Amino acid sequence: MALDYEESKQKIIEGLKKKQKTKSKFYFNDLSKILNAKPREAKKIVNRMVEEGLLEYWSSGSTSMYGLPGTGKQAAAEHED
Amino acid sequence: MAKHETPMLDQLESGPWPSFVSDMKALAEKRAKNEEGIEFQIPTDVVEDILGVLELSYKHGRTHWKHGGIVGVFGYGGGVIGRYCDQPEMFPGVAHFHTMRVNQPGGKFYTTDYLRKLCDLWDFRGSGVMNMHGSTGDIIFLGTTTPQLEEIFYEMTHNLNQDLGGSGSNLRTPSDCIGQARCEFACYDTQDLCYDLTQEYQDELHRPAFPYKFKFKFDGCPNCCVASIARSDLSFIGTWRDDIKIDQEAVQAYIGGELKPNGGAHSGRDWGPFDIQKEVLDLCPTKCMWMEGKELKIDNKECNRCMHCINVMPRALRIGDDRGITILAGAKAPILDGAQMGTLIVPFIKAEPPYTEIKENVIEPIWDWWMEEGKNRERLGELMKRQGLQKMIEILGVDPDPRMVQEPRSNPYIFWKEEEVPGGWKRDIKEFRKYHQR
Structure with missing residues (x-):
């Protein structure tokens, strides 16, 4: 059964906010675990959240991670809002 | 007068090889003079600052x-990969120095016009420094600022x-x-398969959801010119199922010296007359070739596709006609566990559009x-090692094949399961004890 977007969105935002004190960037696997969904199902939700600006990508060049926009050191260090 | 003193970099230029330092100095000078009147969108002295920051890295x-x-x-x-310098006051030109990767054309075929347009765009909106090609194969634009990214992307995708x-x-x-565009050894249309999969998997290319990087590489034959067997998670290597085609007259022409071995590639000095025994037959890794009088014979079922004989005598020996692909999985560079070569998972599959299989x-x-x-940052090859080839075979739904075993006895990773053995693991202990004491 396809995941409900609004419900999944809230789950991810709350899940990431809860861990905000220790982490600001998350692997894709962390997000699919929050949703308790198969990767391909989770990807649909995550992609839409990025499109809507609710999540942002971070890349080291070799690894990609996801975070809530404006969180973590990077956002301030890069002088980008 | 250079903006920064770079004594250590200058020393690199003294070697006998072409130097990236000399290239960058030339580019820095070109940007400073700007004879073409380019309206640089990022700092003009960016290249001087790269040399400066590199010198500082060497020093520290x-x-x-x-x-x-x-x-x-x-x-x-x-x-796009964000790159920032941690000494922005000292090197303001490279405070933001992002990398962009450009999907190279199939087979790396360009027209000069296309290359010039790419270079012009990069001189205008970037540092002008580029890398042809990164180890993934793509064209790498090194160094631009954040506001230029969308502009460059628009120009590339629209124009x-x-x-x-x-x-x-x-x-x-x-x-x-x-591939087949220029090479007679290519067993399938590498460019067609590469393009088809690039289009098919756009979502996987642009929206990250894998545990780590994943690479496809396509080699038309086992010469492996793009080194797919060593560098790609999924390696597609052209091969053939039937026999190597032999032109016996051409074999004699090589022996007689009328045809130059290796297509004349080793003509820099006199290596003496061609010796088929020493240069071909004795070097065959499976010893599957021999001469019977004036006839060259090959025991094709023993051939392991090393390609040596075909490379040495391309006019006499040709790839077979029943062609397809061998697929190997799990090659990677040595971050964890050392480098790994690909493991064979599909001995032969036909490569015909639309490649559904x-x-x-x-x-x-x-x-x-x-x-x-896969765990976070775990390559496919590492997962295969952790869970075993047997698991991989189950996933693919194929039968184990002796060709999947790389080294018999040292890595016997194909095991029987109870349900695969008639009678399972149960035995009659009394019957067993009749013949074996405790």
Whole structure:
């Protein structure tokens, strides 16, 4: 059964906010675990959240991670809002 | 007068090889003079600052680049890598120095016009420094600022018919050899398969959801010019099922000296007359070739596709006619556990459009498994090692094949399961004890 977007969105935002004190960037696997969904199902939700600006990508060049926009050191260090 | 003193970099120029330092100095000078009147969109002295920061890194023995970034173009999670200098006051030209990856054309065929347009765009909106080609195969633009990213992306996609490549936890830019366009050894159309999979897997290329990087590479024959067997998670190597075709007259022409071995490639000095025994037959790794009088014979079932004989005598020996692909999985560079070569998973598969069998029976089941079971930053090869080849075979739904065993007895990783053995593991202990004491 396809995941409900609004419900999944809230789950991810709350899940990431809860861990905000220790982490600001998350692997894709962390997000699919929050949703308790198969990767391909989770990807649909995550992609839409990025499109809507609710999540942002971070890349080291070799690894990609996801975070809530404006969180973590990077956002301030890069002088980008 | 250079902006920064670079004594250590200058020393690199003294070696006998072409030097990237000399190239960068030349570019710095060109930008400073700007005879073409380009309206540089990023600092003119960017190249001088790269040399400066590199010299400082050599002096300190540490990098002065920060780790990664959040920048990108809208909708893409790859293709742009944020790079920032941790000494922006000293080197303002490279305070923001992002990398962009450009999806190289199939077989790396360009027209000069296309190359000039790429270079012009990069001189105008970037540092002008580029890398042809990165180890993934793509064209790498080194160094621009955040406001230029969308501009460059727009220009490339709207006017140059050109997409960004993959980076991060994405499918990386698929890479192929020159293939049937120029090479008589190519057993399938590498460029067609590479292009087809690039189009099919756009979502995987641009929106990261893999545990780590994933690479496809396509080699037309076992010469492996793009080194797919060593560098790609899924390696497609052309092969044939029937016999190597022999032109006995041409064999004699090589022996007689009328044809030059190796296509004349080793003509720099006199190596003496061609000796087929020493230069071909004795070097065959499976010893499957011999001469019977004036006839060259090959025991084809023993051939392991080393390609040596075909490379030495291309006019006499040709690839077979029943052609297809061998697929290997799990090659990687040595970050964890050392470097790994690919393991054979599909001995032979036909490569015919629309490649449905390759997509549905090989690529997608492997991705589903790796996406679910792979740990963060775990390459496919590491997962195969952790869970075993047997698991991989189950995922693909194929039968174990002796050709999958790389080294018999040292890595006997094909095991029987109880349900595969008649009678299972149960035995009659009384019957057993009749013949074996406790």
